[in-house]
Amino acid sequence: MKAIYKRELQSYLQNMTGCIFIAFLTGFVGIYFMALNLNYGHPYFSYTLSGVTFILMIAIPILTMRSFAEDRKNKTDQLLLTSPVTLTSVVMGKYFSMVTIFAVPVLIFCFFPLIIKAQGTAYLKVDYCSILMFFLLGCVYISIGMFLSSLTESQIIAVISTFGVLLLVYLWDSLTHFMPTSAVGNAIALAAFWTIIALVVFEMMKNWIAAAILEVVGVAAVVITYVAKSSLFENLLSNVMGKLSLIAVFTDVSDNHIFDISGVVLYVSLIGLFIFLTIQSIQKRRWS
């Protein structure tokens, strides 16, 4: 893992992607910091950070696009996969190298609250908690980008699909408002969602019977629960989606000053999930 980590890090710094990423992020946050904190005199750096989350949506795909797509295109994955190292350590090596690059601007941000303190009152606890959550949010984005990069050998497809998914994450809160509120609407939406899952299972297993059983059982469960206690379904989707909102977890800390440990758990488990999916997608390619 160390060898791959070192090589990736070196290559990020040599081919400018890493340098441009660091400069871009530091520069943008610096401008916001100057305008909001220094010029308007807002004492919270966390406020600046919550204003720049959309920058991650643009910067992270550029960082992650080449992680696996380039290897596959240049056939260098043949070297990695035929060496006596495990696939997990290949993926982790690459992931940590990207996290390291992202950590550089985050470390620079750590100086900003101190600059505010030098000018007067600062709220260091809130600011540093926000920086930590900002870092974790970026790590989640990197794991998503890495997963999408492992699915394709084109860096362009990787960058665009990552941007699309991150845009969805960014707009997630607004989308929850469009979800149906009535119990009937939610029940129907849930049944439709279950049908999609059944179709995916059919696509993967090519087994009509298994998919049909899954579909019937799922829909029956929805109907029975609805008949028994329809109030359970009220606002179900918007509640569940709200729980999974990545941006809300971050703005809770940065804007509302509520540090909720469940948010950290959500971030860390998503990172784990996407690293796992990356490993699986590479494994799958070897077998198909």
Next chain:
Amino acid sequence: MIEVKNLTKSYGSHLAVDHLNFTIDKGRIYGFLGPNGAGKSTTMNIMTGYLGATEGEVLIDGHDILKEPEEAKKSIGYLPEIPPLYMEMTVEEYLDFAAELKKLKKEERRKQVDQVIELVKLEDVRHRLIRNLSKGYRQRVGLAQAVLGYPEVIILDEPTVGLDPQQIIEIRQLIRDLAKEHTIILSSHILAEVSEVCDYIMIISKGKLVASDTTENLEALMGGAGSLELLIKAPKEQTSVILSKVGHIQRADYADGEETGTTKVVLEVENDADIREELFFAFAEEKCPILSMQRTKTTLEDVFLELTQQNKEEDANHESDL
């Protein structure tokens, strides 16, 4: 050393490798021979653990490549068809990285990298970026990477493709040198190369192993009775009369020679008997000059064509049955 059992790989309905069985012993050079798309690269990719097999298993020193990949991969060095090089690295950086990847000890790494650089003659370019190297040098960097760590088996997929004749000779020499201490498996669709370098040949066609034997045996096996080609300054009728007096002839095929009044005869001789002297005197008695006499031997080329075409014919028959 390496055991391949019942190896099958299918892409959808297409069978790339079809129930392949063979074993590889220590200290020999093995050649995988087959036309393009015969499944050579796929087989090699499965043997090195890059691809998974649909069916069957590969044992390397008793370790299954899929169940104990780390142990198994330690004893293999692999140069794929396209050398897996990082263009933005220098030769030395790349080899250092490969050495670390192969888990060589820190104090060993420096020494081994220097050794392989010397072995494949890369001293002049060791500080240059791989991006700026020619195809031949890139191939050598790939080879250096495969040799690093001195694994017991070195697998080379078409190691001489795209090189100039001088480089081909150098690489072949290098392979022979390496074979003194390692087992080598190389693939090629060029016969001359395989027959020159390898001790043992495996001919693959359409994912099936159609022949596997030592180079000499394979030639002898298919050689059967040798044949003689004669050019005689006499008409056909006279030639056949004279030949009827000579023994040991199984079959004679006649054709007109290029010059008028000459006849070309191809003779198949029983049990490899040498009848050249007899022929000379028989024709001399009749004052019939022999313009040329040539012994033809079945070459590996014929073996290869026969085996791979046989396969095609079988397929054609099979298809017409359907």
